Amino acid sequence: QSVLTQxxxxxxxxxxxxxxxxxGSSSNIGNKNVAWYQQLPGTAPKLLxxxxxxxxxxxxxRFSGSKSGTSATLGITGLQTGxxxxxxxxxxxxxxxxxxxxxxxxxxxx
Amino acid sequence: QLQLQESGPGLVKPSETLSLTCTVSGGSISRSSYFWxxxxxxxxxxxxxxxxxxxxxxxxxxxxxxxxxxxxVDTSKNQFSLRLTSVTAADTAVYxxxxxxxxxxxxxxxxxxTLVAVSS
Numbered sequence: 518q519s520v521l522t523q524x525x526x527x528x529x530x531x532x533x534x535x536x537x538x539x540x541g542s543s544s545n546i547g548n549k550n551v552a553w554y555q556q557l558p559g560t561a562p563k564l565l566x567x568x569x570x571x572x573x574x575x576x577x578x579r580f581s582g583s584k585s586g587t588s589a590t591l592g593i594t595g596l597q598t599g600x601x602x603x604x605x606x607x608x609x610x611x612x613x614x615x616x617x618x619x620x621x622x623x624x625x626x627x
Numbered sequence: 628q629l630q631l632q633e634s635g636p637g638l639v640k641p642s643e644t645l646s647l648t649c650t651v652s653g654g655s656i657s658r659s660s661y662f663w664x665x666x667x668x669x670x671x672x673x674x675x676x677x678x679x680x681x682x683x684x685x686x687x688x689x690x691x692x693x694x695x696x697x698x699x700v701d702t703s704k705n706q707f708s709l710r711l712t713s714v715t716a717a718d719t720a721v722y723x724x725x726x727x728x729x730x731x732x733x734x735x736x737x738x739x740x741t742l743v744a745v746s747s
Contacts, residue, residue, distance in 0.1 A: 519673065550731040554674075561723055561737040562666075562674065573735060605674050607732035615689050616664070616676035616732040 520545060521606055521619035528625040533596050537622045539589040539606030545617055549609045551589040553582055556603045556621075565604075566591060593624075601626050629653040631724050631738035638744050639718075645711040645743055649724030650704070657682040657702040664727035664734060665698060665709045667720040675720075679727045680707055714745045 522540040529535040539551065550569050554562035564573050566582035569589065581592045589606055606619040635647035649663070656663060664679035678688040680698045688696050692711070700707040711718060721742050725734040 550733075552731060552733050554734070556674075561740050562734070563737070564733065564735045567728075567733045567735070568731065603673075607674075607676070607734070609731050613690055614687055616679070616687075616727075618674040618676060618732070621673040 519620040520610060520613070520617040521608070523604075523606060523619035523622045525620070526623045526625065528627055529596055530627050531596050531598060534592065534594045535596060535624065536593075537591045537604050537606075537624070539591070539619050541587050541589075541608065541617075543587060544612040545587075545608050545610040546584065546589055547587040548611060551582065551584055552607045553580075553589075553591045554605045554607065555600075556605065558602070562605060596626050598626050600624060629726065629736045631726065631736060633722060633724050633738045633741040635741060635743070637742060638746060639714055640747050641715055641745055642713055645709070645714050645718060645745075647709045647722055647724075647741065647743070648706050649708070649738060650706050651726075652705070655702075656700060656705050656707065660729075662687075662727040662729040663700065663707045664725050666723045666725060666734070667718075668723070668740075669717075669720040676732065677709065677711075677722075679729065681729070716745050719743065719745045 553566040556562040569584040570582045662679040665677040697710040721740040723740045724738045726736040
């Protein structure tokens with residue numbers, strides 16, 4: 518059971534917009550910034566979003582992040598078949614003094 | 628360009644110790660304010676944060692693994708290492724090393740990962 522809760526799967530058509538939620542608590546998302554990762558099949562995760570809504574160099578602005586209270590959301594617009602991947606949220610948990618991840622969300626682009 | 632590469636045995640027997648090394652190239656472990664971390668992913672499952680280390684030796688560990696895990700750093704070789712004792716089949720996973728910003732699980736450079744199977 519993951520400390521952060523994500524939906525197991527989401528789907529949308531090419532060109533559409535999708536959001537992925539990440540729910541936590543006051544000891545993690547509630548007082549720490551959130552990062553999002555994209556993991557394509559057979560590859561290492563890639564940092565997509567950090568500090569809730571910042572994009573590393575090279576990440577297109579189709580990817581966005583937000584945070585409110587103890588939840589965070591990843592948004593992807595203009596969906597492409599190449600966006601099919603597993604997406605993970607992550608943050609620090611002050612009570613555990615450890616990093617924590619969500620269980621992951623599989624995105625299917627129909 | 629920073630690169631990380633995991634190395635170590637791909638097969639470990641139950642009850643023995645898993646040992647992996649991450650070699651960092653393109654940057655110095657000790658000349659930075661970053662942590663260096665380990666993450667694992669059992670086959671078909673999600674990511675699990677194992678722990679991280681600062682070049683000074685300061686470590687943080689996942690409480691569920693803390694009793695069995697040791698992460699160490701060798702700045703002279705620009706490497707950091709993972710030891711996991713008393714392994715079982717549940718420790719079978721792809722193990723990744725990564726550069727960790729230390730504050731909010733920001734892992735911006737990853738190794739390709741190495742599969743470690745626990746089996747007799």
